[in-house]
Amino acid sequence: MRDRAYIPCDACGSADSMYLVKLVDGELAFCGHHYNKNKAGLDKVAYEVIELNKVEEEVPQLETAE
Numbered sequence: 001m002r003d004r005a006y007i008p009c010d011a012c013g014s015a016d017s018m019y020l021v022k023l024v025d026g027e028l029a030f031c032g033h034h035y036n037k038n039k040a041g042l043d044k045v046a047y048e049v050i051e052l053n054k055v056e057e058e059v060p061q062l063e064t065a066e
Ligand SMILES: [Zn+2]
Pocket: 009, 010, 011, 012, 013, 014, 015, 030, 031, 032, 033, 034
């Protein structure tokens, strides 16, 4: 089950994007393949890269004494 909208890769348009690259004047979405391919250039212009499919680590709940 998806908890977010489908975002096509801005380079190939077909794959589900894995990275959202925030630029000063907008944002670009890339699949893993195209993110890696353009990474060198993106690092220079992006101020933030968000991993869309990053699995949040479950924070262990402290057991409360009752
Ligand atoms: Zn792509």
